[in-house]
Amino acid sequence: MFRRWFQRTTSAQAGSTGSDHLIDLREIVKTYQSSAGSFTALKGVSLQVDRGEFVAVIGKSGSGKSTLINMVTGIDRPSSGEVLVAGTAVHKLGEGQMSVWRGRTLGIIFQFFQLLPSLTVVENVMLPMDFCNMYRPSERRERAMALLEAVEMAENANKLPSAISGGQQQRVAIARALANDPPILIADEPTGNLDSRTAEAVFQLFERLVGQGKTIVMVTHDNDLARRATRSVIVADGEIVNQYLARALPRLSLDQLINVTRQLDRLSFQPGEPIVRRGAHADYFYIITKGKVEVLVDHPGGGELIAEVLGEGQYFGELGLLGDGTRRATVRAAHDNGLVEVVALDKGEFHALLAASEGTRTDVQRVAQQRLAASGA
Ligand SMILES: Nc1ncnc2c1ncn2[C@@H]1O[C@H](COP(=O)(O)OP(=O)(O)O)[C@@H](O)[C@H]1O
Ligand SMILES: [Mg+2]
Numbered sequence: 001m002f003r004r005w006f007q008r009t010t011s012a013q014a015g016s017t018g019s020d021h022l023i024d025l026r027e028i029v030k031t032y033q034s035s036a037g038s039f040t041a042l043k044g045v046s047l048q049v050d051r052g053e054f055v056a057v058i059g060k061s062g063s064g065k066s067t068l069i070n071m072v073t074g075i076d077r078p079s080s081g082e083v084l085v086a087g088t089a090v091h092k093l094g095e096g097q098m099s100v101w102r103g104r105t106l107g108i109i110f111q112f113f114q115l116l117p118s119l120t121v122v123e124n125v126m127l128p129m130d131f132c133n134m135y136r137p138s139e140r141r142e143r144a145m146a147l148l149e150a151v152e153m154a155e156n157a158n159k160l161p162s163a164i165s166g167g168q169q170q171r172v173a174i175a176r177a178l179a180n181d182p183p184i185l186i187a188d189e190p191t192g193n194l195d196s197r198t199a200e201a202v203f204q205l206f207e208r209l210v211g212q213g214k215t216i217v218m219v220t221h222d223n224d225l226a227r228r229a230t231r232s233v234i235v236a237d238g239e240i241v242n243q244y245l246a247r248a249l250p251r252l253s254l255d256q257l258i259n260v261t262r263q264l265d266r267l268s269f270q271p272g273e274p275i276v277r278r279g280a281h282a283d284y285f286y287i288i289t290k291g292k293v294e295v296l297v298d299h300p301g302g303g304e305l306i307a308e309v310l311g312e313g314q315y316f317g318e319l320g321l322l323g324d325g326t327r328r329a330t331v332r333a334a335h336d337n338g339l340v341e342v343v344a345l346d347k348g349e350f351h352a353l354l355a356a357s358e359g360t361r362t363d364v365q366r367v368a369q370q371r372l373a374a375s376g377a
Contacts, residue, residue, distance in 0.1 A: 019084040022184065022215055023049035023072055028081035030067055030238075041067040043238040044081070049217060051183070054210040056226035057219045059235035065219045068235060069186050072217065073108055074098045086183060103132035107177025109187035113169040115161040121172050122148060122157040128179040147175040151205060167198030174205060185209065187218040191225065199225070242343060244289045247313035251359035260353060264343040269333040275316075275342065278330045282320025285350040286331075288312050291340035296330040297375050307375055309334065318368050321350055329375070 030042040041064045049055050057065050070076035071083050074090045083090040086105050093101055102108075115124045125144035129135050135143055148154045151171040156164050161172070170190060177185055187206070191199035203225050206216055210230075218229065226232050234241035234257065241257040242264060252260065266289075269275055275286065275293060288310060295308040295316065307329065310316055320327045333340035345353070354361040 019087075021048040021084070022051045022053075022086055023047070023217070024082075024084040025068075025071060026082040026084070028068075028071055028078045028083070030064075030071070030076070031079045041238050042071075042078070045235075045238070045240045047233060047240060049215060051215055052210065052213060053215055053231060054206065054229045055217045056229035056232045057217060057235060058221070058223065058226045058232055061221075063235045064238045065235050066188055067238075069188055069217060069219060072184075073106055073186050074102055075108075100132055103128050104134065104180050105182050105184060107174075107179075107182045107185045109170070109173050109177050109185065109190045111189040111192040113161070113166070113173045113193075115169055115172060115176070117161055120158050120160060121153065121164070124161065124172060125176045125179055128176060132180055134180045144175070144179065147178050148172070150178075151175045165198075167194050167201065170194060170198075170202055171205070174202070178209075183213075183215060185214055185216045185218075187216065189219050189221060192221060203228070242287075242289075244287050244313050244343065248287045248315045249353075249357075249360050249363070251363060252353070252357055256353065256357060260345065260349070263345060263349050265346075267342050267344055269340045269342070271333055271338065271340070272335045273340075274330055274332045275340075276320070276327045276329075276331045278327050280327045282317065282323075282325050282327050283347050284317055284344040285315065285321055285347075286317045286342045286344050287315045289341045289343055291337040292334040293331050293340060293342075294334050296332065304330070308371070315364075315367075317344075318350075318364050319371060321347055322365065322368050328372075 025045065025047040028042050028045050029040065031038050031040045045068065047068070057069065059065050067076060071078055072085055072090070074083070074093060078091055088101060088105070090098070116127070119127065122141065122144050125147055126140045129140045129143065145154060145157060148157055151174055153168060153171050153175060156168060161169050164172070185206070191202050194202060199222065206218065207228070210216055220226050231243065233243065234246060234254065236254060236258045239258060239261065242261045245260055245264065246257055276282070289312060292309050292311045293316065294306045295310065296304040297307040299305040316331050319329070354364065
């Protein structure tokens with residue numbers, strides 16, 4: 001009986017939005033209309049974030065970072081596409097449902113803190129609990145004090161926001177964001193208005209929260225901080241740079257990453273299915289975005305041998321493109337890992353890229369030479 005109830009509940013949850021990800025943005029287009037005409041701030045972006053990730057969103061001013069995370073919080077709505085967050089289709093919520101859902105699911109932190117100036121620090125932290133009717137009224141002050149304790153602001157509990165520094169206000173804003181114990185924190189340039197020492201302290205607080213199981217998406221201008229997140233998402237001109245491309249070819253410039261991202265074809269392969277075959281004509285360069293592939297070479301005693309297994313963010317297919325134009329090895333989707341996904345760049349685009357990026361050419365040639373040496377050719 002218990003078992004059946006349990007199974008039904010889990011399948012209903014999994015099926016409610018059809019997403020395995022905590023945050024799943026699908027093909028989001030956002031067009032703003034104004035008297036000057038229309039402007040497309042997001043051009044069909046997709047982004048998935050899993051539980052426990054700490055994602056930094058970076059990119060130039062005006063690239064669409066705030067627009068992107070405002071989709072997650074429901075502060076703004078997509079013109080088309082789907083926003084699935086913690087099992088809820090956010091783009092389908094009405095205004096009333098939205099604010100209660102948001103208050104329970106997300107903690108939101110802004111660059112300019114946005115504490116209510118007429119409320120004390122502790123009252124600001126209690127506000128989300130009052131608004132969403134979370135925790136018993138008699139517990140709320142105590143909980144707010146515990147949160148202020150955690151951000152080392154308890155001694156300022158009865159002050160007005162104007163009486164404390166910017167860094168202190170941001171700590172209070174973080175305590176407020178945690179009021180309803182939401183699984184997700186969304187922060188838009190939370191350190192943008194802080195000096196570097198204070199910014200470091202706020203960032204360390206985020207790191208600690210991720211350690212405690214929170215999922216954080218943080219827009220930042222600070223590349224040093226971004227590197228310490230578990231993953232960076234680069235937004236440029238309303239598009240997201242392919243993260244596997246950025247990982248595979250890290251010496252490409254931002255403009256090159258954006259251009260190449262647009263040229264990539266996405267392909268998927270069944271377990272065991274060949275992707276390139278030895279002796280065939282070489283016409284694509286591949287980067288693995290999901291799963292593993294096996295590189296097969298001829299066994300000296302006959303048959304084939306797995307020479308190498310490659311995973312996400314690694315590439316293959318460069319040997320044939322750099323050499324005589326034929327594939328030197330067979331590469332197939334690994335048997336034990338479900339569907340394998342890759343992005344592919346065609347031969348002409350691959351050579352244009354190496355011509356444009358000296359550092360990338362050096363890197364790719366070095367990998368190619370190591371692979372040739374390892375295969376004994
Ligand atoms: N409400 C709006 N109406 C019209 N254009 C907007 C609006 N909000 C943002 N934009 C435009 O969309 C682009 C992306 O803005 P934004 O997401 O705020 O960028 P970022 O956060 O990366 O600096 C900018 O060109 C901005 O001018
Ligand atoms: Mg912004």
